[in-house]
Amino acid sequence: SYELTQPPAVSVSPGQTASITCSGDKLGQKYASWYQQKPGQSPVLVIYQDRKRPSGIPERFSGSNSGNTATLAISGTQAMDEADYYCQAWDTTTYVFGTGTKVTVL
Amino acid sequence: EVQLLESGGGLVQPGGSLRLSCAASGFSFNKYAMSWVRQAPGKGLEWVSAISGSDGLTYSTDSVKGRFTISRDNSKNTLYLQMNTLRAGDTAVYYCAREYDSSGYPYDAFDIWGQGTMVTVSS
Numbered sequence: 001s002y003e004l005t006q007p008p009a010v011s012v013s014p015g016q017t018a019s020i021t022c023s024g025d026k027l028g029q030k031y032a033s034w035y036q037q038k039p040g041q042s043p044v045l046v047i048y049q050d051r052k053r054p055s056g057i058p059e060r061f062s063g064s065n066s067g068n069t070a071t072l073a074i075s076g077t078q079a080m081d082e083a084d085y086y087c088q089a090w091d092t093t094t095y096v097f098g099t100g101t102k103v104t105v106l
Numbered sequence: 107e108v109q110l111l112e113s114g115g116g117l118v119q120p121g122g123s124l125r126l127s128c129a130a131s132g133f134s135f136n137k138y139a140m141s142w143v144r145q146a147p148g149k150g151l152e153w154v155s156a157i158s159g160s161d162g163l164t165y166s167t168d169s170v171k172g173r174f175t176i177s178r179d180n181s182k183n184t185l186y187l188q189m190n191t192l193r194a195g196d197t198a199v200y201y202c203a204r205e206y207d208s209s210g211y212p213y214d215a216f217d218i219w220g221q222g223t224m225v226t227v228s229s
Contacts, residue, residue, distance in 0.1 A: 049215070095156065097152065097153060099150055
């Protein structure tokens, strides 16, 4: 079965850029999406189709996808961005979520 | 306002059954594929099942095939998940989620999520 692997944790200082990777076989040939989930809340879509932002998502969230790796970047990270982040892709007949990354803003 | 509201969760014994519902509002329900996604306590997101918008095509992760059945009633704008032969490993918050694209088929991302309903399988 298809798997997506993320680093368990990423730390970032306020105002700096946080980068979260998502690795999967030939992931660049699929659409990658990213979700933000804060404690006790439902996930929120922040990036879809590799690099598109839904309405209401700040411009500091950006995405890319090439080869075997998709990347979510949060520029000018704010305290409110502290959350768990999950990548996701569609593989033939299944949705697959990444293992998740906890972003801590120090 | 576009909204999804799940219900039907609760405590059930191993081997038991439960049916979850997800009431949709604020959009043309029959135009969108819908899914159930679960999250075990302290764990990550796991996709469970999906159903196309109008022709009834269904998709499921291997661990629930033969036990869970996804369905929808477009006249009632409601998504369902019938869960049978429940196991302790099925304990999770279950979310319903809408496919982003209105093609009616699953292939992209989830743009709308419900608040979730908790299912606990324990004796």
